[in-house]
Amino acid sequence: AIPALVEITKNGTGRAREDAACTIWNLAHGNAENPVSIAAAGAIPPLIELAKNGTSGAKEAAAGALANLALSNADNKDS
Numbered sequence: 001a002i003p004a005l006v007e008i009t010k011n012g013t014g015r016a017r018e019d020a021a022c023t024i025w026n027l028a029h030g031n032a033e034n035p036v037s038i039a040a041a042g043a044i045p046p047l048i049e050l051a052k053n054g055t056s057g058a059k060e061a062a063a064g065a066l067a068n069l070a071l072s073n074a075d076n077k078d079s
Contacts, residue, residue, distance in 0.1 A: 021065055022065075
């Protein structure tokens with residue numbers, strides 16, 4: 001499912017891209033495996049693109065997804 005969501009963030013319609021980013025945002029929270037799968041599926045570049053150039057809703061969802069991905073990365077946590 002994650003690769004399909006990433007594809008939608010790249011090539012979907014405006015609303016579909018926003019919905020896919022929102023779903024990625026939710027998947028990236030509270031699960032140790034999902035953020036790794038999301039990053040491995042190539043989600044970060046299209047999320048950055050949406051955060052820069054999407055609709056206001058897409059920008060919010062993409063930023064939330066990127067924040068959850070960053071916060072879930074063990075390398076970003078204090079030791």
